[in-house]
Amino acid sequence: MSAYAALTKANYRAYVRDQTTVFFTFAFPLLFLVVFGLIFKGQTVEDGGPPYINYIAPGVLSWGVGNAAMFGVAFTMMHWRRDDILRLIWRTPTSLPSVLASRYALAIGVGLVQAALFIGVALLPLFGLELASGWPLVIPVLILGITTFMALGLVVGSLADTPEAVAAIANCVMVPMAFLSGSFYPSDLMPGWLRDIALALPLRYFNDGVLGVLSQTHHGSASDLAVACAGLVGFAALFALVAARTFRWSNRG
Template identity: 30%
Template structure:
């Protein structure tokens, strides 16, 4: 039986911490807005030609990019949120958690849930911005797109926790961000389609869980998708469950030695 008391209080902590770090709140919302404006508007003025529309499955570039930026925001925020377990290691709080008479699975699920909720808050903010900037999107798909975001957030928070549980120090943190986060964004179809990529890049894109989240969200918001939405959803659900299981295993193994 899952210890909901622990899940609740660990989620409470993450949410408190999030709102305490004002710069993080502002930055996490400004960053994707910058992408939308400077990247999105910049390229979409180039992609005005009718040929370009074919590249983006008949969508104007802004509509193509918008669901991608939504998922990217949720992905980045949740992944970094998960990796912050390394901060707890560095600043000692992890010991307080490890010595408490509660299930570690419950405390890690609570933590993942807290990070997920904060990522979702950013998701809502971006979704509103996106609906304003790209008016061709279907607003009815928005709540469901957020539900997809929830799965993406849960799975990548868990991935972050897994990686942080195995890391010894904070030194690897920035390398991790560059080496894992950026490629996962580029190889997800969020910014450009994956069809015409070199084979090896395509390979990575197809094992990247974010690809399916982006595809599903795009289908919900524009009606266009590259894969069967049912297939996307099934894969995403399975991946999320697996990621949570791995994270709780890794965290259970975490010791201070």
């Protein structure tokens, strides 16, 4: 068995053993879907406009998937560095790219299952999400979004030395970003200067990409999708560069 396959298998087993984390990873975005779906059931974004669920479901999905990707790798890298697991790996023939690739494979798998479960629930008559004809394009958008937020998680995991620090930094990043990027309400309702600030946030591009290909009433053009994907690629490259500069094998230097 290759080092990559062994690490991927070990990461998967470690993940499924933590049943509390598994449960909340999938339940957290669904909780927001249920809350917002019931509060705004039957309401539209504006008079005569599309149902609110067609906006809120894609936004909550992108936020939930990005949140899980960032938190998952941030906590893992912090623990591995604190417990000197990375130092032990460094002394073996296993390369760092194999370590990161195994985490990446797990993050992609978790994110896609999250999305499938979330969309399945949102399609129930209770919520009534209407899918666009090009909805399968959400898969490459999700992969780009997971890649971007995993790279951001590597930065957080490199900077934080304790679980409390990871939670504090990650929440300070993700919670304001969710509101500024329009995950929970239409960004068109925000002041213009806030919409301009949101253009500097990766979640804005993730939201736009998922919304444009998933929701029938918000179906975007090919150029809109290209802009969203280009934004995610750019942020992924930026975060990967920062993570490479801040990476540490051990807290002991």
